[in-house]
Amino acid sequence: MAFRRRKVWLWRWRRNPLRRRSDSVEAWVVLIAWTVTVAGGVLAGLAATHTVARTLARERAEWRPAVARLLENAPASAADGARVWARARWTAPDGSVRTGQARVQVGSARGTPVPVWTDMAGLLVGKPPSAATAATRAALIGALTGAAAATVPLVGGRLLRGRLERRRLDRWDEDWARFGPARGRTAG
Numbered sequence: 300m301a302f303r304r305r306k307v308w309l310w311r312w313r314r315n316p317l318r319r320r321s322d323s324v325e326a327w328v329v330l331i332a333w334t335v336t337v338a339g340g341v342l343a344g345l346a347a348t349h350t351v352a353r354t355l356a357r358e359r360a361e362w363r364p365a366v367a368r369l370l371e372n373a374p375a376s377a378a379d380g381a382r383v384w385a386r387a388r389w390t391a392p393d394g395s396v397r398t399g400q401a402r403v404q405v406g407s408a409r410g411t412p413v414p415v416w417t418d419m420a421g422l423l424v425g426k427p428p429s430a431a432t433a434a435t436r437a438a439l440i441g442a443l444t445g446a447a448a449a450t451v452p453l454v455g456g457r458l459l460r461g462r463l464e465r466r467r468l469d470r471w472d473e474d475w476a477r478f479g480p481a482r483g484r485t486a487g
Contacts, residue, residue, distance in 0.1 A: 321467045325460060332456025336449045344445020348437045355433035362427045365389045367415045370398065373407040381405070387413055391421020399423055 367389035374383045387401040401423060403413050418424050428436060 319467070321463055321470075325463050328456055328459050328463065332452050332459070335452040336456070339452055340445040340449025343448035344441040346441075347444035348441030351440045352433060352437040355428055355437065358424075358427040359430070359433070361419050362416050362424055363392060365415050365417050367401050367413045369401075369403060369407055369409050369411045369413060372409050373403045373405060375406045387415070389415055389417065389421075389423075391417060392419060393421060395421060397421050 367387035370386040370388055373385040381404075382402045383405055384400045385403045385407065386398060387403070388396060388398045389401075391397050397417075399422075401413055401415050403411070407413070416424050416426050427433075
């Protein structure tokens with residue numbers, strides 16, 4: 300049965316005559332990397348969530364439904380069989396008449412009223428998401444942004460720790476090459 304030692308917390312920070320400078324540097328790298336990972340991920344996620352939520356709330360407040368009239372007959376068939384593009388005319392919020400392409404049912408006749416959504420400038424836009432859909436979308440985008448932002452310092456810290464480890468092993472090899480043979484011991 301193997302002997303198990305009790306885990307020592309914060310071992311990198313304890314005073315020890317064998318602790319090297321590289322051990323202290325590695326301890327600071329780990330602390331800073333984890334702090335920036337957690338704080339950066341949370342802050343980036345919250346910022347993205349609030350930005351998306353604000354943008355979607357503004358869309359719900361500013362975008363208005365309108366009725367457009369088809370200027371031409373819609374195509375009678377479509378590959379997906381659901382909706383096709385056709386020229387339509389609608390009135391913008393400022394009262395000006397606009398024309399453009401709108402998605403309509405297959406085979407709709409000229410003059411058919413079509414429900415559309417417009418922004419403050421009178422341009423056609425999609426239907427804004429409901430409050431529940433907007434909250435879900437904002438939360439998902441915030442979570443993904445936070446995870447992506449947290450990955451950068453985490454990977455950077457791991458790369459820096461790997462470099463410190465390689466440097467430490469190289470120094471051990473140099474010390475061993477210098478002092479090992481003097482004590483009558485050789486590697487291999």
